[in-house]
Amino acid sequence: SQTIHQWPATLVQPVGSPLSLECTVEGTSNPNLYWYRQAAGRGLQLLFYSVGIGQISSEVPQNLSASRPQDRQFILSSKKLLLSDSGFYLCAWSGAGGETQYFGPGTRLLVL
């Protein structure tokens, strides 16, 4: 069966510090991968998606970036965090045909 992991679970970072969140998927090959952010009072907002290694598409302009160095690894990064980057970050995967998306446990990020 497929599983999706995210770490860390919780992160408190000062403004201006770098960020690296990691997501890995097990039990599937060539998945589509997604990064969403969930802020209080707002729905899930798609940040990035990837249909293959090295292929990243951004949905929202921001100071975040994403990379996919391996088939089942998706990384969300920032060089300098802003207060507005605080939120709950969720990674999801789907089959290559883009059907149902399955979410990871999430990372709670607080930027102070």
Next chain:
Amino acid sequence: EDQVTQSPEALRLQEGESSSLNCSYTVSGLRGLFWYRQDPGKGPEFLFTLYSAGEEKEKERLKATLTKKESFLHITAPKPEDSATYLCAVQASRSNSGYALNFGKGTSLLVTP
């Protein structure tokens, strides 16, 4: 632009009191409509996918239905463990976004004993 609106924002039910959650949507070519359950501090858990108007799916006390403009999540005789936020999302048939999901803000359901 795709839009998803869920109502009500919050719903409080007594145990055993059936009700429905609404998801209204506009999308240019519906590929699928998805329902998820999200517990506090956790990632969304997949419940149902609906593909065409008239389709219905059931799981335990939950039943999801779909029309051309909205979907309903019916909860029959809810229990306290059904308390959660229920999220609705649509997926457009165009493939230039990796088939990303467009989510509503969710309905927060509280079922009291």
